Amino acid sequence: GGADLTVFDWSGYEDPGFFASYMEKYGNEAPSYSYFGSQEEAFTKLSSGFAADLAHPCSDAVRKWVAADLIQPLDESKLTNWADVLPEIKEVDAIVLDGQLYMLPFEWGNTGLIYRTDKISGDDVSLQLLADPAYAGKIAVPDAASSAYALAALATGNADDYTNLSDEQFKEVSDFLRSIHPNVRFYWSDAGQFDQAMTSGEIELGWAWNQSELNLIWNEVPAAMMRDVDKGIATWACGYVHLKSSTTPVDQVYDLLNALTDPASGQYIIDNWGYPHSNAKAFEVADQANIEAYGFADPKSFFEGSLFFDAVNPGLEAKMLAEFERIKAGF
Amino acid sequence: MIFRSEASRGYTLSAPATAYVGFLVAAPLVILVAYSFWTQSYVTLDKTPTLKNYRDAFADPLVRHLMLRSIWIAGAVTAVTVALAYPIAYFIAMKARKKTIWLLLITIPFWSSYLLRVFAWKLILGFNGVMNSALLMLGLIDEPLDFLLYNEFAVVLTLAHAWAPFAILPIYVSLQKIDPSLLEAATDLGNGPIRRFMRVTLPLTIPGIIAACLIIFIPTVGDYVTPALVGGSDGKMIANLIQVQFGAANNWPLGATLSLIAMLSVGFVAIVFVLTATRLGRRIK
Amino acid sequence: MTDRNIIELRGVEKRYGTFVAAAGINLDLKEGEFFSLLGPSGCGKTTVLRMIAGFQEPTKGSVLIDGQDMEGVPANNRPTNMVFQSYAIFPHLNVGNNVAYGLRGKAPKAEIDQRVAEALEMVELGGLQDRGAGELSGGQRQRVALARALIMRPKVLLLDEPLSALDKKLREQMQFEMRNLQQSLGITFVMVTHDQYEAMTMSDRIGVMFNGRLKQVDTPTTLYARPCDQQVASFIGEMNILPAQLLDETGDTLSINAAAFGRMEIERNPNVATSDRNMNIGIRPEQLEIAAEKPEDYPSTVQGTVSNVAFYGENIHYHIQVAGTETPISVSVPNYFHTVDFNRGDAVWLGLQGASVIDLGQSTE
Amino acid sequence: MTDRNIIELRGVEKRYGTFVAAAGINLDLKEGEFFSLLGPSGCGKTTVLRMIAGFQEPTKGSVLIDGQDMEGVPANNRPTNMVFQSYAIFPHLNVGNNVAYGLRGKAPKAEIDQRVAEALEMVELGGLQDRGAGELSGGQRQRVALARALIMRPKVLLLDEPLSALDKKLREQMQFEMRNLQQSLGITFVMVTHDQYEAMTMSDRIGVMFNGRLKQVDTPTTLYARPCDQQVASFIGEMNILPAQLLDETGDTLSINAAAFGRMEIERNPNVATSDRNMNIGIRPEQLEIAAEKPEDYPSTVQGTVSNVAFYGENIHYHIQVAGTETPISVSVPNYFHTVDFNRGDAVWLGLQGASVIDLGQSTE
Amino acid sequence: MRRPSTLTAYAFLYLVFLYLPVLFLPLFSFNSGTIVAFPIKGWTLDWYRKLGEQDTLIQALWNSLGVGTVVAILSTAMGLFAARAFVRYRFRGQRAAEGLVMLPLVIPGIIVASSMLVLFLFLGLKPSLLTVVLGHTFLALPFSVSILKSAFDDFDASLEEASYDLGVGVFETFRRVTLPVVTPGIVASMLVTFTVSFDEFVLAFFLSGNQPTLPVYIWSQIRFPAKLPNVLALGSILLLTSVLLLVLAEYFRRRSSASEVR
Numbered sequence A: 001g002g003a004d005l006t007v008f009d010w011s012g013y014e015d016p017g018f019f020a021s022y023m024e025k026y027g028n029e030a031p032s033y034s035y036f037g038s039q040e041e042a043f044t045k046l047s048s049g050f051a052a053d054l055a056h057p058c059s060d061a062v063r064k065w066v067a068a069d070l071i072q073p074l075d076e077s078k079l080t081n082w083a084d085v086l087p088e089i090k091e092v093d094a095i096v097l098d099g100q101l102y103m104l105p106f107e108w109g110n111t112g113l114i115y116r117t118d119k120i121s122g123d124d125v126s127l128q129l130l131a132d133p134a135y136a137g138k139i140a141v142p143d144a145a146s147s148a149y150a151l152a153a154l155a156t157g158n159a160d161d162y163t164n165l166s167d168e169q170f171k172e173v174s175d176f177l178r179s180i181h182p183n184v185r186f187y188w189s190d191a192g193q194f195d196q197a198m199t200s201g202e203i204e205l206g207w208a209w210n211q212s213e214l215n216l217i218w219n220e221v222p223a224a225m226m227r228d229v230d231k232g233i234a235t236w237a238c239g240y241v242h243l244k245s246s247t248t249p250v251d252q253v254y255d256l257l258n259a260l261t262d263p264a265s266g267q268y269i270i271d272n273w274g275y276p277h278s279n280a281k282a283f284e285v286a287d288q289a290n291i292e293a294y295g296f297a298d299p300k301s302f303f304e305g306s307l308f309f310d311a312v313n314p315g316l317e318a319k320m321l322a323e324f325e326r327i328k329a330g331f
Numbered sequence B: 001m002i003f004r005s006e007a008s009r010g011y012t013l014s015a016p017a018t019a020y021v022g023f024l025v026a027a028p029l030v031i032l033v034a035y036s037f038w039t040q041s042y043v044t045l046d047k048t049p050t051l052k053n054y055r056d057a058f059a060d061p062l063v064r065h066l067m068l069r070s071i072w073i074a075g076a077v078t079a080v081t082v083a084l085a086y087p088i089a090y091f092i093a094m095k096a097r098k099k100t101i102w103l104l105l106i107t108i109p110f111w112s113s114y115l116l117r118v119f120a121w122k123l124i125l126g127f128n129g130v131m132n133s134a135l136l137m138l139g140l141i142d143e144p145l146d147f148l149l150y151n152e153f154a155v156v157l158t159l160a161h162a163w164a165p166f167a168i169l170p171i172y173v174s175l176q177k178i179d180p181s182l183l184e185a186a187t188d189l190g191n192g193p194i195r196r197f198m199r200v201t202l203p204l205t206i207p208g209i210i211a212a213c214l215i216i217f218i219p220t221v222g223d224y225v226t227p228a229l230v231g232g233s234d235g236k237m238i239a240n241l242i243q244v245q246f247g248a249a250n251n252w253p254l255g256a257t258l259s260l261i262a263m264l265s266v267g268f269v270a271i272v273f274v275l276t277a278t279r280l281g282r283r284i285k
Numbered sequence C, D: 001m002t003d004r005n006i007i008e009l010r011g012v013e014k015r016y017g018t019f020v021a022a023a024g025i026n027l028d029l030k031e032g033e034f035f036s037l038l039g040p041s042g043c044g045k046t047t048v049l050r051m052i053a054g055f056q057e058p059t060k061g062s063v064l065i066d067g068q069d070m071e072g073v074p075a076n077n078r079p080t081n082m083v084f085q086s087y088a089i090f091p092h093l094n095v096g097n098n099v100a101y102g103l104r105g106k107a108p109k110a111e112i113d114q115r116v117a118e119a120l121e122m123v124e125l126g127g128l129q130d131r132g133a134g135e136l137s138g139g140q141r142q143r144v145a146l147a148r149a150l151i152m153r154p155k156v157l158l159l160d161e162p163l164s165a166l167d168k169k170l171r172e173q174m175q176f177e178m179r180n181l182q183q184s185l186g187i188t189f190v191m192v193t194h195d196q197y198e199a200m201t202m203s204d205r206i207g208v209m210f211n212g213r214l215k216q217v218d219t220p221t222t223l224y225a226r227p228c229d230q231q232v233a234s235f236i237g238e239m240n241i242l243p244a245q246l247l248d249e250t251g252d253t254l255s256i257n258a259a260a261f262g263r264m265e266i267e268r269n270p271n272v273a274t275s276d277r278n279m280n281i282g283i284r285p286e287q288l289e290i291a292a293e294k295p296e297d298y299p300s301t302v303q304g305t306v307s308n309v310a311f312y313g314e315n316i317h318y319h320i321q322v323a324g325t326e327t328p329i330s331v332s333v334p335n336y337f338h339t340v341d342f343n344r345g346d347a348v349w350l351g352l353q354g355a356s357v358i359d360l361g362q363s364t365e
Numbered sequence E: 001m002r003r004p005s006t007l008t009a010y011a012f013l014y015l016v017f018l019y020l021p022v023l024f025l026p027l028f029s030f031n032s033g034t035i036v037a038f039p040i041k042g043w044t045l046d047w048y049r050k051l052g053e054q055d056t057l058i059q060a061l062w063n064s065l066g067v068g069t070v071v072a073i074l075s076t077a078m079g080l081f082a083a084r085a086f087v088r089y090r091f092r093g094q095r096a097a098e099g100l101v102m103l104p105l106v107i108p109g110i111i112v113a114s115s116m117l118v119l120f121l122f123l124g125l126k127p128s129l130l131t132v133v134l135g136h137t138f139l140a141l142p143f144s145v146s147i148l149k150s151a152f153d154d155f156d157a158s159l160e161e162a163s164y165d166l167g168v169g170v171f172e173t174f175r176r177v178t179l180p181v182v183t184p185g186i187v188a189s190m191l192v193t194f195t196v197s198f199d200e201f202v203l204a205f206f207l208s209g210n211q212p213t214l215p216v217y218i219w220s221q222i223r224f225p226a227k228l229p230n231v232l233a234l235g236s237i238l239l240l241t242s243v244l245l246l247v248l249a250e251y252f253r254r255r256s257s258a259s260e261v262r
């Protein structure tokens, strides 16, 4: 049945609206889901021997997952919606490695500066505000080195070299993080924590996912994400990879992949989750007002103007991780 | 079976439990030790034995800093928890009529999920939280206090709550064991309640206090969830660093090294503590 | 022993909920007296002792020590000290510190040390100051408890079954030593016990309790010779109780017709309430003469058969079945020359003199 | 009681690590005999009993029951049953099921029911089958334990201090009943006790133990009259022990010069090893005559002063200080007519006959 | 007789401290917003109504119940034998053995978790509910041993001897005497070990495969809060259930002590 297929995913993605056609085909049975809270967690578990058919990392993780021999290439010919995938996303680094497709993009979005519109006006807001002593104790930054470094690279004008910072750049970027450390109320490790603090007024601005922006808006909190590519915003794309430990028949795996990338799924995620989808056709069938309101009417601008979360080179990644721990500890 | 010697019966019956625990303590330790001599770069594990991890760990002031802070926070948590718990344990053991009802009352809150309880603390201590709202309403403050949450105070408070039964129970048990005639003898010999407490009750409950301290202190040093949830920007502890090595950094050898260093440091502190406490107890006359 | 009252209990009562543990207790204890409270388990002995010590407040009535009403005076401010049944030796302190406990902070160290040394000498534990509490034998623990209480120089020393945890030899030795100590110190001792021999050999006076009530307070000999009723009579020593009819009374002499033994004159017992027509008499086993031939010089005699012989060492008890009473009559004879004179089934004569018969008052059926 | 050995212990020894709890035990118990093991706390009585029951294996030597070596036979397959000191009544079973416990599955239900009813009648608990284990008094618990063991029709019934948890009155009653029960059933009883009176009044024979060794096995009267040494002599009853010189021996008669009392002839004690020149004699307190005037018909007399009077009810003990020995001599007299004849300080005479003096063999200093 | 002491007042304050946070969980389970923070947006019963549809949540609950049950049985069984050995028999190394069994109480969770993961993988055991059970049994053992030790402490050894003495063999004695008498201790141990497993997060997080236990599931929900109120609703129900369970435990305890009083 449909439940034979196991998916290792962020929690929430077991929403049946994402794979209606799969359920139709498999006797109204959804795949089995298990969850991770971060890609690192997922990687640790998978390399510890955790088995599933599909997993849902973001593009920056793919290179490492391939290197660790966790995933297998996808067969483009079996992906019925491949042709309709936004061309910008097909270009994203590491989706294709050595000519082989490893990740089928599913959703994408932004990591950006979210702020309380009742406390800060849209004109004043900027990444540099994070270092402003006026916001001492009023900001939050993710407890994840790559995301924090992306923010700092944008703030210091080093966005273009984010994946390959020179030593001086690395120092400059690190120093920015150091300079905002005294202002940081907390380094958030879960989005809920960020949302709560924004809601209560405990923090007034912070670096977070667009999911948080929407959650805040839906809960009638006056908040918005700064979407000005010139002031600095990051973009990510996530998708599904076929794990080597997969045991379910390949056709069933592809059935789910195809269901996920179906325009109907795209319409559903855009309308109900406020996330942009990877299928270009989805944007045509979805509610245009929503697309406008959630700020991704023009995908191209994001992919071109924003910092894209590509994998940083392994040596730099290790440096970032180590340095970030120091910064958090006040060193 | 009746006829085998007492000792062999003792070994046979306790074997499953001791072997199980022994195996699950010893085997991982061996593996941890092995890992600590290996190295990792990106996704490859290099099994050439080296002391590099130890050198790195000892050279890094961050490790020292986090270790000391962990011990300091765990120590503070232990002290606060035990200090808050002692009177309640005393109340239940010595004063309360319905002891079991009280014991139940203090256990019930812990039948909800730990993660949810931590969550609840954020509701209370948060910016718009219960505490601030109440203080604002009473007109005691004009602005919400922001030093309630996301700092060491919050970590200590949350953990003092989380560990409450583990502190209360051992102390309760040791109080319960005190022969009431000892207290009467002290009274009879002229002591008022306070001197009697200092000279008889307290010294006799030192084993319970030590047990409570160890049960709280040691695991708290290794806690990474609570600091992550309520610790804010400077509540990080050594376990968070270890967690990063096993997770994001994917550097298990370093993680194993840090774990071993943490265990040894904790063991050392615990032994010093037990010796000091025991000696202090003996000094009371 | 002086004539001054050191402790006075006035209508003392203690209830636990509805259960009456002690009631209507009136008792005056003299300065320097050795007093014992004797009674079966659960009769309220400990309760009375603890009310004197101040560990329990009476529900009714008052406790006076040295003329002062003790109401509201906590145990730590009363001029009494206690030796607990379990001894309550502080396990975390050595012998010296246990004994010094009550003096700490109240006297300079040198003086304390000296008094501890003296107290330990007194209980024959000299030099054992540094011995740990866990390294003491039962008898040593008892002595430490005694020294610890006596070092406080109490007006009254209270002892709750102080010897019941010791074995026979040691108990006998400590009985002797404690009695001597009490006499040389001149302190009032109030001791709870359920051992009649202990009470009889150690005490100046004994109070016998049953069911929360103090039945009789008297010297050991009076208690034995003039018990106030059957219950006291058979709790202390062994007693043959026989029904009798009161025929006549002249002054303090009663003329009776006793079962089995027939008519005799006995002395009135001032401790019993009344001596009705239907009354009971008591005969202690050692007061009877047993012989193969009818004894000459006994006014009352009866013939019977030996139904049982019990050898107690010092004494031999014969159970004699006689006509006129159902339960056999118990006779005790000293064990002269280690010989048993009669065996089961032997026909024997019992002889009795009115002077050794106890008037137990009206029959309680 | 027959002449057949039902239990034989042959050189039995029990060690716990290096500690010797019992050693060199040789003992034959006759079928139908009431045997008691007596000794101070910790001397190994329980250990011996448990080796017979099969709860402990001897480190050395062997236990035979009814002629069969019991080595390797577990407790549940031995023809013995035990009454535990704590009674070990199963708390989750009612009286009927407690008593029936050992028969379940070994006999048809109807037969079990009948035997339970009989056993309960026997211990005077008839009809109490449905009473819960928690609702029994101490004495009732003791009887249930007895019924539960006896229903198994054991060859030997083992009893570990069966009465020590009961209070005086009840204990005396049960002593009597148990002795009668044993005699009517004809089963061998082996009872552990530390109460000398219990042992003396109930047993056919007594084994006295000290420090893991069986010192003497004899009837109560022999044990009292002819103890094998000073330790046994003073453990059973009270004993005045005096040094003496052996002057001459003729057959079973010893001519001695005893401290205080001077020259006399006494009987040789076959139970002691040798009677050396420096020897000890024992005098039971009740064997001495005490009088104000020098007693006429006693060959040995001595004058002394009353140093202490102890009233025991049935007897009065005088402690008499005499020249020639340091510790006072204890004298017991029956309490005739409830009078105390002598008081502390009185000058008195003691009279003694050689026939009542016990030869305790060579002095052990 | 005496006025309520400061101690009593303190005891009640302490109860407030213990209960205050817990009582907010039910409160927010009725909040119509998805963010758990003041102010409360509106009142609703939806989260309870929708509970039945949360397949993965329900599955996680079942996983936890299953793991908890197996852990309770395993640790209580091992604890039963060990406690008996510790109370009844003296043997060389006994204190060391008792100490060893208590070790899981004092080893930092992350160290246990990470090293166990390594060990199980080394042994070829993939993370799964089985590995969670193994880990939780390790954690629960000290609790079970100490509870059962006190049960055996109260259990008179001569009861078993009496049974042997009456001709009943070892195994039947265990069934007819030992088990019935220590049953309350067994029940208490099962309840406590079940709870330890049911609320455990760190080990379960490392050791669970694609079947999360409830705390692991809750952890993922806290990070992506859309369904958090469902978790609060479930938490409130669990709280209520646990109160009922504890009352049950207390009932068993009472029954046992009633039968032990003479």
Ligand SMILES: Nc1ncnc2c1ncn2[C@@H]1O[C@H](COP(=O)(O)OP(=O)(O)OP(=O)(O)O)[C@@H](O)[C@H]1O
Binding pocket: C016, C019, C020, C021, C039, C040, C041, C042, C043, C044, C045, C046, C047, C048, C194
């Ligand atoms: N705190 C209490 N609450 C209720 N009843 C009590 C309490 N203390 C004692 N009793 C009851 O009061 C009665 C008398 O108790 P007490 O301890 O004075 O007896 P006792 O004569 O010393 O007996 P024993 O010789 O057994 O020590 C007993 O029946 C006992 O059960």
Ligand SMILES: Nc1ncnc2c1ncn2[C@@H]1O[C@H](COP(=O)(O)OP(=O)(O)OP(=O)(O)O)[C@@H](O)[C@H]1O
Binding pocket: D016, D019, D021, D039, D040, D041, D042, D043, D044, D045, D046, D047, D048, D194
């Ligand atoms: N299992 C054991 N391990 C070590 N020593 C033991 C053990 N059982 C008994 N002993 C020791 O053996 C000695 C004899 O014990 P036993 O129980 O036979 O004495 P007892 O004569 O019955 O004493 P009591 O009158 O106190 O019951 C004691 O010193 C005791 O401490």
Ligand SMILES: NCCCCN
Binding pocket: A010, A058, A209, A236, A238
């Ligand atoms: N859907 C998950 C978003 C992760 C962003 N890094």
Ligand SMILES: [Mg+2]
Binding pocket: C045, C046, C047, C192
């Ligand atoms: Mg008492």
Ligand SMILES: [Mg+2]
Binding pocket: D045, D046, D047, D192
């Ligand atoms: Mg014994």
